[in-house]
Amino acid sequence: MGAAFYLQNLLGGLAYGSLLFLIASGFTLIFGLMRIINLAQTAFYLIGAYVGLTLLTHHFNFWLSGLAGGVTTALLGFALYSLFLHRYHADHLTSLLLTLGFTLMIDDSVLAIWGGDPHSISPPSALSASLQFGRLVFPSYWLALIFVSLGIAALLFVFMQRTKLGMIIRAAVDDEEMTRGLGVDVNRSFYLVFTAGALLAGLGGLLGGPITAAYPGLDGELTPLAFAVVIVGGMGSLSGALAGSMLIGLVNAFGKALFPEFSYFTIFVPVALIMALRPQGLFGRAQ
Amino acid sequence: MIARGSWKWVALAAIGLAVVLALPRAGVPPFYVSLLTQTWIYAMVAMSLDLLVGFTGLVSFAQAAFFGAGAYAVAIAATRYAHADFATGIVIGLVAGAFIAAIFGLVALRAEGVGFIIITIALNQIMWGLAYQWVSMSGGDNGITGFVRPKVGPFDVSGNSGFYYLCVAFLILMLVLLVAITRSPFGLVLRGVRETPRRMRALGYNVWLYRYLALLIAGALAGVAGVLFAWYNQFVGPGDLDLSLSTQLLIIVILGGIGSLYGQILGAGIVVFLSNGLSALTQRWELILGAIYFVIVMYAPDGLVGLGHRIVRRIRGKRAAAPRIESQLLGVTGEES
Numbered sequence: 001m002g003a004a005f006y007l008q009n010l011l012g013g014l015a016y017g018s019l020l021f022l023i024a025s026g027f028t029l030i031f032g033l034m035r036i037i038n039l040a041q042t043a044f045y046l047i048g049a050y051v052g053l054t055l056l057t058h059h060f061n062f063w064l065s066g067l068a069g070g071v072t073t074a075l076l077g078f079a080l081y082s083l084f085l086h087r088y089h090a091d092h093l094t095s096l097l098l099t100l101g102f103t104l105m106i107d108d109s110v111l112a113i114w115g116g117d118p119h120s121i122s123p124p125s126a127l128s129a130s131l132q133f134g135r136l137v138f139p140s141y142w143l144a145l146i147f148v149s150l151g152i153a154a155l156l157f158v159f160m161q162r163t164k165l166g167m168i169i170r171a172a173v174d175d176e177e178m179t180r181g182l183g184v185d186v187n188r189s190f191y192l193v194f195t196a197g198a199l200l201a202g203l204g205g206l207l208g209g210p211i212t213a214a215y216p217g218l219d220g221e222l223t224p225l226a227f228a229v230v231i232v233g234g235m236g237s238l239s240g241a242l243a244g245s246m247l248i249g250l251v252n253a254f255g256k257a258l259f260p261e262f263s264y265f266t267i268f269v270p271v272a273l274i275m276a277l278r279p280q281g282l283f284g285r286a287q
Numbered sequence: 288m289i290a291r292g293s294w295k296w297v298a299l300a301a302i303g304l305a306v307v308l309a310l311p312r313a314g315v316p317p318f319y320v321s322l323l324t325q326t327w328i329y330a331m332v333a334m335s336l337d338l339l340v341g342f343t344g345l346v347s348f349a350q351a352a353f354f355g356a357g358a359y360a361v362a363i364a365a366t367r368y369a370h371a372d373f374a375t376g377i378v379i380g381l382v383a384g385a386f387i388a389a390i391f392g393l394v395a396l397r398a399e400g401v402g403f404i405i406i407t408i409a410l411n412q413i414m415w416g417l418a419y420q421w422v423s424m425s426g427g428d429n430g431i432t433g434f435v436r437p438k439v440g441p442f443d444v445s446g447n448s449g450f451y452y453l454c455v456a457f458l459i460l461m462l463v464l465l466v467a468i469t470r471s472p473f474g475l476v477l478r479g480v481r482e483t484p485r486r487m488r489a490l491g492y493n494v495w496l497y498r499y500l501a502l503l504i505a506g507a508l509a510g511v512a513g514v515l516f517a518w519y520n521q522f523v524g525p526g527d528l529d530l531s532l533s534t535q536l537l538i539i540v541i542l543g544g545i546g547s548l549y550g551q552i553l554g555a556g557i558v559v560f561l562s563n564g565l566s567a568l569t570q571r572w573e574l575i576l577g578a579i580y581f582v583i584v585m586y587a588p589d590g591l592v593g594l595g596h597r598i599v600r601r602i603r604g605k606r607a608a609a610p611r612i613e614s615q616l617l618g619v620t621g622e623e624s
Contacts, residue, residue: 037405084585092401093346093612097541097584100534104577112571220530224412227405235402261423264416271409275397 004135009253015142015211017249018149022204023222024229024241025156026197032173032236033193035090039099040080041201042219042226043106044073048205049214050114053121062124062206070203077198081191089190103219111216121209141210148207152200153242160238169193173236225252228267232274234284243282307455311448320447322563323556327454328516330555331461333539334548335508340537341546342469343501344481348533349391349407352414353384353506355528357513359418359425362523365434373437376514384510385503387414392502396495399484411533418525430524437518454515458552461508465548468504477501535562538580541612544590553591588612 027041048069055065080102088095122128123141131140160166165188171179172186180186205214212218228248233240247270255266274281311320332354339345357380364379365371395406418425425431436445444450468474476497479487484494517523526532535558543554561579565572586609587594597609 035401037401039408084581088611091611092404094584094588096404097534097537097612098581101577101580101584104531104580105574108571108573108577112574220412221416223530224409224416227409227412231402231406231409235405261421262417264413264420267416268410268413271406271413272394275394275406279397279402 007136008138009257011138011142013250013253014246015145016252017246018146019204019208020225020229020249021149021242021245023201023226024245026200027226028230028236028241029193030197033169034190036085036095037092039096040102042222043103044198044201045205046110046219047073048202049209050110052206053119053214066203066206069206070199073202074195074199078195081194107216116216118213118215120213123210145207156238228271232270232281234281237283240281240283311451317447320451322559324451324454324519326556326559327458328512329559330552331458331512332509333536333551333555334461334465335505336536337540337548337551338465338505339501340540343477343498345498346404347407349411350509350536351528351532352411353387353509354513356383356387357510358517358523358527361514361517362431362434366431371437373439377511380510380514381507385507388502388506392499396498411530415525415529418528430522432522457515542583542590544592
């Protein structure tokens, strides 16, 4: 286990963290703003992967297929929120169980439409080669995914910090009643954030596809990772989601390489440590 | 404790018990006896979960992990270490369930309310991952087979109806135990913790410790139910501790009525018969089950009894909206810390 081993898992972990960020950023903002635990984020990821995959087999462009997957889940998310969830802000158990029921329906529909076999997803042909530096070999797609995800993160940060709507969202996360009291229409930002969260997760489906592949049950496997991200990062914090994603991605990669039978269990370590030392998460504020 | 009119309930319980005991002898097909047995086992775990949800204000999605811990522990003890007798099995289940609860509690009870919910989901899935990936110990996706139902003293419970009676006995035992716990001074403190943790703290109660003890008890009882489930199927697999089982258990508790304990028997019966009936009818039963979750959560958050009351009121011409689940769970949102 030389330097190449560590560098390869470092890159693999960051790439995995990048796809986790696409799921967890929406999760954490939806929770922070509406106090809704949206368990369907990972199901959106799965739908995005399958929709994108279907378009890929019809020779559509990789990035466009990913975007189409994101648009599909954005519409689904919008429908789910405006038909049901908007009534259950701060009603954690109801919203959670509703999104769970929704996830169950998505899982079964996915199984009915695309079957039970796992599908591997190949990256766009320009990025399908491996890069080699001495003994270090890794897929070039990893780097692309990390850059795309960091780009999206940068856009999100700029949006949140520099635009008026972002400002309203931040204000409502801090104190919704006060924001309303100042005459701001907060409802618009609810729809926007829920839909955007679904869009990012759906987009992540195809972008992360070359790493995770697509198969029924993938969403259930990603859920604890996404939850670990927000526990570690702090609920409602975008920078927490970014840091948490990368940390959990790294723990996952090194866990898989060093303890293959316990890779899932290694996630427990950062979660337990954070809960012991800083229960509100790295970037969370004490309630 | 014996209030006016309680003789009605005693009579009703006696008749119910007589029917339950007579069923396997009255020509009910073995398939239904088997489904009823599964109902009793699910009812046991759901009641143990109700101790947390209904009496302590802790909404846990990790109950399947305690249940599965008991199931896996007894299967591993029987197949690897040849500890396959009845008493050992039950003790192993108790200890395994309580042990996992003890670890989970240390982590999850650092948070309250919604944080607790999210952490229990993550912990439950981590247990699932352990069962799925630790192939050399758990058999991975193939699970563990090759163990049989042990003799209970002189009784042979390897048959369908013998095992049915064993589960009825355990169900009654657990119901009595849980009723006794919730009505004891300890149970009253738990209710206080559920409703106003801050005030209980001010009165000098160690809120954390009471929650932790409730979690240990719930874990131990779920572990025992898990042992019975392992013997029932003579198989254990990752499905015995996944998130969808934890969710099903919460749906049972909601259907039966949060905090009603005996209502969970009804809730378990509905969920077990519904999911088995649907899966016999159509391949897309999970789709329908998901839709049914939707309907239950939106229209019957106070359980079947509450739904019945509202339907009666509606017939009499009074409008009645479904309450929110959270209104029955004061500990979650009523008062932080």
